Amino acid sequence: MATTQQPLAVVGGGPAGLMAATVLAEAGHRVELFDAMASPGRKLLVAQRGGFNLTHSAPPPEFAGRYGAHQAWFAKILARFSPADLRRWLADMGITTEVGSSGRVFPAEAKASDLLQLWLARLQRAGVQFHPNHRWRDLTPAGEFIFQGPDGSSRTVTPAGAVLALGGASWPQTGSDGAWTSILARHGVAIIPFAPANCGFETPWSATLLSRHEGAPLKNLLLRAPGGQQQVGELVITRYGIEGGGIYPLTPFLREELATTGRAVLTLDLKRDLAESEVRARLAKPRGKNSWSNFLRKQLRLEGAAFSLLRECCSDADFADPARLAARIKCLPITLTNIRPIAEAISSAGGIAMHEIDEHCMLTRLPGVFAAGEMLGWEAPTGGFLLQGAFSTGYCAAQGLLAWLTRQSQAG
Numbered sequence: 001m002a003t004t005q006q007p008l009a010v011v012g013g014g015p016a017g018l019m020a021a022t023v024l025a026e027a028g029h030r031v032e033l034f035d036a037m038a039s040p041g042r043k044l045l046v047a048q049r050g051g052f053n054l055t056h057s058a059p060p061p062e063f064a065g066r067y068g069a070h071q072a073w074f075a076k077i078l079a080r081f082s083p084a085d086l087r088r089w090l091a092d093m094g095i096t097t098e099v100g101s102s103g104r105v106f107p108a109e110a111k112a113s114d115l116l117q118l119w120l121a122r123l124q125r126a127g128v129q130f131h132p133n134h135r136w137r138d139l140t141p142a143g144e145f146i147f148q149g150p151d152g153s154s155r156t157v158t159p160a161g162a163v164l165a166l167g168g169a170s171w172p173q174t175g176s177d178g179a180w181t182s183i184l185a186r187h188g189v190a191i192i193p194f195a196p197a198n199c200g201f202e203t204p205w206s207a208t209l210l211s212r213h214e215g216a217p218l219k220n221l222l223l224r225a226p227g228g229q230q231q232v233g234e235l236v237i238t239r240y241g242i243e244g245g246g247i248y249p250l251t252p253f254l255r256e257e258l259a260t261t262g263r264a265v266l267t268l269d270l271k272r273d274l275a276e277s278e279v280r281a282r283l284a285k286p287r288g289k290n291s292w293s294n295f296l297r298k299q300l301r302l303e304g305a306a307f308s309l310l311r312e313c314c315s316d317a318d319f320a321d322p323a324r325l326a327a328r329i330k331c332l333p334i335t336l337t338n339i340r341p342i343a344e345a346i347s348s349a350g351g352i353a354m355h356e357i358d359e360h361c362m363l364t365r366l367p368g369v370f371a372a373g374e375m376l377g378w379e380a381p382t383g384g385f386l387l388q389g390a391f392s393t394g395y396c397a398a399q400g401l402l403a404w405l406t407r408q409s410q411a412g
């Protein structure tokens, strides 16, 4: 990679790439930003659908803990560009944020499109040159980046340094199709195959359940995955199985169990606020002429989709015995038979193996090339941890590149 007055390249115009381009351009560098799509930030725009959680108010150790196996690495990254830094940075651009009751942080008024518009204007003021419809195709051993331009022609750029921010492999219609992996693999960079994260799971519901409750939410559940991981939240009954905020954080454990054994049993506590002994005592009361649905509604406020699900998953023998029924209500097993396709998932696991980058996000096999965002092999639940991960790694990759350029010029 050359170190003269050449421009710096940012490849990928999602939140990670836009953040990297901002830091580099505002430090006075000439920045060229390439994206395969006609406009940048398309996945940022669809994040509006999920409530547009920009970050989360969890305290630092808990926040870093949401990155699982990579929490120690993320603790350092988040210390350099924290959720509080992000909120200040957004406020600087006129986007005020607020904390919801769940601790999630979202814009007080602005939409994703407002943020993107303000951000692109800021990049323009900083002189970033944007190249839409430029698909990254290759990287030569001499550090030349080969792009395919809008007319299909090839364009070669030799930047002084680069930040790659090409995203994962979910929602490919937004441009994040994961096709970049072969380029880095050719350079010996270890790539972990992509897998769906924060996604739905399949289970064969009966036609009766679906006809009555497709689309119905099941609220205030305690969900347990194989291995004992648990989560409070809600689920939605879908045509193919289940989806929803309650199951997203359990995705890694369910995905692994499905890959290992071909099935995964998720258990639901339908009355998490009552001890099993209390459920049993209420069920032991005489039912009289009440139907089961009336009886459970009166005794336990268990009704609608939750009642039908219980009916679906329990035998007549379970219903005949209050102790067995109480045990089922507190621990209702749902056998998951498949994970939904990655194209539908909110995010993806996999990408560049984390051991391939240093703590400044530089690819150790490709000095001067940094990587950020969802293309790195971390995963996190929804609720602001994904976008914060993209913003913080984009920031750190850019700072890493600036420090690397300084070292190069001092050495040369």
Ligand SMILES: Cc1cc2nc3c(=O)[nH]c(=O)nc-3n(C[C@H](O)[C@H](O)[C@H](O)COP(=O)(O)OP(=O)(O)OC[C@H]3O[C@@H](n4cnc5c(N)ncnc54)[C@H](O)[C@@H]3O)c2cc1C
Pocket (backbone or CB within 6 Å): 011, 012, 013, 014, 015, 016, 017, 034, 035, 036, 037, 040, 041, 042, 043, 044, 046, 047, 048, 049, 050, 051, 052, 053, 054, 055, 134, 135, 136, 137, 165, 166, 167, 168, 170, 171, 174, 175, 176, 177, 178, 179, 180, 345, 346, 347, 372, 373, 374, 375, 382, 383, 384, 385, 386, 387, 388, 390
């Ligand atoms: C429906 C939905 C809702 C979401 N809601 C939230 C939320 O509320 N909170 C949250 O934290 N996260 C949310 N996310 C996740 C979040 O949007 C992503 O994690 C985030 O956008 C990842 O940022 P990134 O910059 O790493 O990659 P991306 O945003 O995926 O950007 C990658 C860019 O690289 C470009 N690119 C890819 N390949 C090439 C190539 N070969 N050449 C040139 N350019 C290329 C793409 O066109 C794209 O512009 C949501 C995602 C979805 C799908």
